[in-house]
Amino acid sequence: MSGAAVLPRRAAAARRWHRGVPARVPYVVIALYALMAVLGPLVIDYDPVHTPLQDRLLAPGARIASGEIAWLGTDALGRDILAQIVYGARTSLTIGLATVLVASLVGVTIGVVSGYARGRLDAVLARIIDILQAFPAILLAIVIAGVFARSVPVVVLALSVTAWISFARVTRGVALSLRERAWVDAARVMGVPVRSIMVRHVLPFTVGPVVALATLEFALVVLAEAGLSFLGIGLPSTAVSWGQTIANGQQYLETAWWISTLPGIALSLLIINIGILGDQLTARYGQRRGRI
Structure with missing residues (x-):
C-alpha cells in the first residue's frame, strides 16, 4: 500500500478521534466523581459534628489553627468545604x-x-400511574420525607415513589411492541411459560432504553436529594450533603461566597455531565429500538 493511500486514512481516523473526544468528557467527569466518592473519604478525615469555631469563615487557601491548609475555605462553623464536597x-x-x-x-x-399481559391488569396499572402522575414528584417527596424521621432510607423511599413511573412507561412500550413478534408467538405456540417468555424474549430488549433512562433519572434524583437537604427535610445533620452545605452558606453569599458557590458548582457539573451522557445513550438506544 502506498504512502499516499495511508495518509488520507490516518487523517480520517484522526478526525473521528477528535470528534469523539467531547463525547468522552462526561465519562471522564463522572469517573472522577466516582473516584472522589469512593477514595476521597479514605484520604480526607472529616467529622461533620466537630465545629472548630476558631477556623470559621476562612477564605480558600487559608491556614487553619492546626496548621493545615483549607484549600476551599471553611464555613460559618469552621468546617472544611473541600471535605464537605468530597463526603457530599x-x-x-x-x-x-x-x-x-x-x-x-x-x-x-x-x-x-x-405490557405483555394487557387486559384488565394493564388498565389497573395504567390508572395507578395516572394517579401518581397527578401529584408533583418533588411535592410528594417532600411530604414523605417530612412525615418520617430524617434518614437515608427515607430519602430513597421518598424519591423512589414516583421515579419508577418512567421506567414502567418505557418498558411497557417495549413489551407492547414485542409481544406480537414472531419469536414470541413461536414461544407461545411451543408452550413456553409466560414467565419464561417475559424473562427470555422481552426483558433483554428493555436493557438499552432502561440504561439510558437510568442516567437521566440519576441526575434528577441527585438534584432532588440536594433540594430536600437544602430545605432541611432530607438527611440528618450528621450526614453530609451538598444541599445542606449550600443552605448553610446562603446568608454569607456576600462575605463568604465559597460556602455555597463551590458545592453548587460541584453539583452543577455532575448534573450537566450526567444529562449529556443520558442524551448520548438515549440517542444511541433510541435508534436501535427503532430497528427492533
Missing part, C-alpha cells in the same frame, strides 16, 4: 444509585408485566 459526593452517588436501582426494579417489573 459519596452521599449523592449513594442515594442516586440506590434510588435508581429500586425504581428500575419496580418499574421494569410492572412495565413488562403490564
Whole structure:
C-alpha cells in the first residue's frame, strides 16, 4: 500500500478521534466523581459534628489553627468545604444509585408485566400511574420525607415513589411492541411459560432504553436529594450533603461566597455531565429500538 493511500486514512481516523473526544468528557467527569466518592473519604478525615469555631469563615487557601491548609475555605462553623464536597459526593452517588436501582426494579417489573399481559391488569396499572402522575414528584417527596424521621432510607423511599413511573412507561412500550413478534408467538405456540417468555424474549430488549433512562433519572434524583437537604427535610445533620452545605452558606453569599458557590458548582457539573451522557445513550438506544 502506498504512502499516499495511508495518509488520507490516518487523517480520517484522526478526525473521528477528535470528534469523539467531547463525547468522552462526561465519562471522564463522572469517573472522577466516582473516584472522589469512593477514595476521597479514605484520604480526607472529616467529622461533620466537630465545629472548630476558631477556623470559621476562612477564605480558600487559608491556614487553619492546626496548621493545615483549607484549600476551599471553611464555613460559618469552621468546617472544611473541600471535605464537605468530597463526603457530599459519596452521599449523592449513594442515594442516586440506590434510588435508581429500586425504581428500575419496580418499574421494569410492572412495565413488562403490564405490557405483555394487557387486559384488565394493564388498565389497573395504567390508572395507578395516572394517579401518581397527578401529584408533583418533588411535592410528594417532600411530604414523605417530612412525615418520617430524617434518614437515608427515607430519602430513597421518598424519591423512589414516583421515579419508577418512567421506567414502567418505557418498558411497557417495549413489551407492547414485542409481544406480537414472531419469536414470541413461536414461544407461545411451543408452550413456553409466560414467565419464561417475559424473562427470555422481552426483558433483554428493555436493557438499552432502561440504561439510558437510568442516567437521566440519576441526575434528577441527585438534584432532588440536594433540594430536600437544602430545605432541611432530607438527611440528618450528621450526614453530609451538598444541599445542606449550600443552605448553610446562603446568608454569607456576600462575605463568604465559597460556602455555597463551590458545592453548587460541584453539583452543577455532575448534573450537566450526567444529562449529556443520558442524551448520548438515549440517542444511541433510541435508534436501535427503532430497528427492533
